[in-house]
Amino acid sequence: MRYFLLALASGLLFSLGWPTWGFPLFLFIGFVPLLIAEREIRTSAKKRKGWQVLLFAYITFLTWNIIKTNWLWYSSEFGAVFAITVNSLLMSLVFLLYHHFAKRTTFFISTVFLTSLWICFEKLHLNWDFSWPWLNLGNGFSEFISWVQWYEYTGTFGGTLWVWIVNLALFKSYILYKEFKQKSILFRGSLKASVYILLPLIISLWMYNSYEEGGETVNVVVLQPNIDPYSEKYNVPNDEIATLLFDLTEREVTAETDFVIAPETVFADNERIEVFEESAITNRIRSFINEYPHLNFLSGVSLFKVFDDREQVTNQTNQFPNGLYYNTYNSAFMISDKPDMDLYHKSKLVVGVESTPYVGIIKPLLGDIMLDLGGTVAMKTTQEDREVFKSKNGAFATGPIICYESVYGEFVTGYIRNEANFLSIITNDAWWGETQGHKQHLSLAKLRAVETRRSIARSANTGISGFINQRGDVEETLAYNTQGALAGTLYLNDEITFYVAYGDFLYRIALFILIGVILIAFTRRRGEVGIE
Template sequence: MLLIQKLIAQPRLIALLSGLIFPFAIAPFFLWPIAILSLMGLLFSLHKSSAKEAAIRTWFFGFGKFSVGVSWIYVSMHDHGGTPAILAILMVGLFAAFLATFPALFLFFFQRFYNQKSNKPIISMLAFAALWFAYEWFRSWFMTGFPWLFAGDAQLHTWLNGWAPILSVYGLSFFTALTAAAIYYSLREKQAVYLAFLVVWPIGFLLQNVSWTEVTNELKVSAVQGNIAQEIKWLPEQRSPTINAYLEQTRQHWDSDLVLWPETAVTVLKDQFQAYIDTINQEAINNKTTLITGIPFRYTQGPFKGQFHNSILAIGMGEGLYHKQKLVPFGEYIPLEHIIRGLLPFFDLPMSSFKKGDKHQPLLKAEKDKQLFLIAPFICYEIVYPEFVASMAKESDMLITISNDAWFGDSLGPKQHMAIAQMRALETQRYLLRSTNTGITALVNHKGKIVKQLPTKQRATLTALAQTRQGSTPFMLFGLWPLFIVTILILLFGLHHRNPKVND
């Protein structure tokens, strides 16, 4: 009991511990009640604090959350990037410290304007949910964005996921924060009426039965997992064995309508590989199959001569070339390259000089029985952007995403990445085929559930039937505007009813 009393007397420690447990609410653990408990702990730590102190305590929360949640970055920096262990740990810590400033900023305003002692709990509850959504949205685009570790990601398999096609993962975050606030303030104020907000859960359950899109056809799809070790993947002498391995696996599945290879399955530039592509293209045509692969691309002429892209190429019965738009800082391009390039081996990883693709690129095409299907492609990190995926999915029949999560080994990163991809399928109610080098390779249905998945760290090929679907979910039609409007109304209402006697 004495230990508990001492703990309660340390609000910064409570905030830190609340943040440390947060990542266990999402993949691969999916202990979703922890997300609610974590946010309740944060609210408890803010009780009666000043706005400045609230920002400090929230920073401790964020530091704990991101230190655990993005610890997988260490693997790419140390194991594959050659960064000394101590320095890699320090850089992960600095990254977590930076990310923690975002919730600290938004909860500073929460404490100052909406959570003072004299304000009504109902205002604090709604404002907390609104500002939590605003914080996650801001983090999703500021400085290219990092839309990872959202509170809504914990609700992939709960009743709340029925809201995902309407309000996306951001709406799920809003309701998770609202749930935490409702329970916290009902306990603190001994007012069970606040629990009425939990009605969003059974409504979400009912919404799970709504189909916003409809089936138009079916494709037999295959996703090839080459399992090429990261340490040899980019060696020149490994190029031919890698291509031969992928082609050998593919030849066993030419009866599929679509075959998908992972990100940079081809480790040589397209212009240097064109003769081989022509041969594979003809083989795919002869078997009436579309082959889609990741491949690095270089312009050899014109105004963009010498420019490199991380790309996806469709050949055989399909066609199209897509250049990645959402690049990973320090992985695919180096900010302030002329200053920091060469300082650490991590800043000189293979293929770290890509350029961003154009915003207006046509979707890939695949053909079956003279019917054309539009495929929305996403390379690795792109799948984590909800609005970006929803925009490209509007005219598509299905989604594909390719990745090479071997950079992160058997850490939390690949599992979190897979779950995020499932959320995108749920938001757009499209089937999603995912091909990776070492795993996780899977087919996800329009409800965000995995239909079939390959074991990780094995050379194998997934084959299954995927529905093609048409139609738009409310999120695809209206984006985040409903959440923006609700958030603005809540914040304005809170300011209007704020007690002017409260000392800021």
């Protein structure tokens, strides 16, 4: 029962520390109960210790995953069960590896191993086919953005490292206290942990209060059509959608407006990619923006391409029963006074809904197991480069981030390296209803603003649409589940942050250290269980 309560306590602490209603100080003690349980199991005479560690770690991470990502259920019951149970298991396996490693080495080396391994695990979760980085530890500070202004140097892995350093300092103090029974050890340990928390916090608060936006500005209108994707979105012709978007635009647009931004796949009545640039809907948009000087109209659209040439088939290609092939795209496009349309295809896809993980292995075994998420089911085709949409005079350049892509820090830096001076996020966020899902998604966008020091315009179908400044503050919003348009002025920025230049360098350091401590552990005698 003691181990169960310790494991449960860790899960609850992480939940209490997580956005959007949590307080991140709880993250700094979240691992301590589970670490205590693991150590007591490891140093006991019990049998099947590894299985016990795996079980209690699973209780911790399952509790955290259920409480903070249960909103997935509203979009897909199977998807929620799969994501929650598998993610909890993967986190638990990291702890199991630490358990086996700690048995043969010192406290210091084993905890360095654990921290490095966890960072490498989070990096894996950013890049492999089963990507689900929602609960990466560095994301936990998104509602307290003034605490992590130094993310412009470290990205979210800096937050992950911060959480682990404090947890391990407190854990070490607990072990020493249990061994020597001196209350002064707890006092010194708490003081040291406080310094570890306060020093980065003070630096961040200084950066937050001293950071000033300046320079050129861009005038943006974001649209929030509030279309129900389950009953309306995929049944309304694009022409009717265009009329709605134009009506919303006219509420806020002026002769000074530079951009109008509409949500992801708002034009959901699939258009053929080969002729989309000259389609009826794009011609209507061109006619509309001709009434306003230098207006750029950015929106999401569903596109498709049908073909019979097998040489064009990729792992992202679908097939009709009649043998023809087709590609589908979740895309962003921009129409302006330039002669050619800008077009970008979403490249970080939602697992199951837009991509089948390891399709070469899974599809022959299980067939088409795509999850139904309100009509969007089909493998999507992606592109390699991060396209940047630029105005005709080149003064404005925006990175068109589509929905889930806004969760990925290093991915977003690709837009900045391609000269984006502000960012646009277009998303749906209607799938989860009035839950934490859409609130957490907005919250994570604030981290991208800090990492890149780019202002963000966010257009969400059902909300929350709004504007985020370069410090990560949400300045203005449209309430969830309302229809409307919002005008705002954003500062542009052409400077490159350290994080944009070097990306997830902390992961690369962690990987190097991980390999080093593994070599040390397996080339030395078994270490003592105590502190070294």
